Amino acid sequence: MTEPAAELAAVALGGALGGVLRVWLSGLVVLRLGLAPHWGTLAVNISGAGLIGVAAGLMPGAGLPWLLFATGLLGSYTTVSTFALQTLALHDDATTAQALGNVVLSVAGCLGAAALGFMVAGMP
Numbered sequence: 001m002t003e004p005a006a007e008l009a010a011v012a013l014g015g016a017l018g019g020v021l022r023v024w025l026s027g028l029v030v031l032r033l034g035l036a037p038h039w040g041t042l043a044v045n046i047s048g049a050g051l052i053g054v055a056a057g058l059m060p061g062a063g064l065p066w067l068l069f070a071t072g073l074l075g076s077y078t079t080v081s082t083f084a085l086q087t088l089a090l091h092d093d094a095t096t097a098q099a100l101g102n103v104v105l106s107v108a109g110c111l112g113a114a115a116l117g118f119m120v121a122g123m124p
Contacts, residue, residue, distance in 0.1 A: 014072020057121020
C-alpha cells in the first residue's frame with residue numbers, strides 16, 4: 001500500500017503531463033491537417049483509449065504506475081467534456097448529422113482502440 005501523498009503526487013504529475021500532451025496533439029492535428037477542432041479531440045480521445053487498453057493489459061489494477069499513467073496522464077489527456085461541447089457546437093453550427101457522426105466516430109473509435117490496445121498488450 002502506498003502513501004496517500006505519493007498517490008496524489010502521481011496523479012498530479014500525470015495530470016499535468018496529460019493536459020500538456022492533449023493541447024499539443026490536438027493543436028498539431030488541427031494545424032497540420034487544417035481540420036476543425038473536433039478532429040483534434042477525436043485523435044486525442046482515440047489514442048488515449050488505445051493507450052489505456054494497453055495499460056490495462058500490462059499493469060492491471062492499482063499502484064503508483066497506474067495512478068501516474070492511467071488515472072493522471074490519460075485521465076487528463078483524454079477529454080469527454082471537450083468532446084461534449086464540440087458536439088453541441090457542431091449541432092448548432094453545422095448539422096445534426098455532423099454532430100451525430102462525431103458521437104458515433106468517438107464512441108466506436110474509442111471502444112475499438114481500447115480493445116485493440118488490450119489485445120496488443122497480450123490480453124484476450
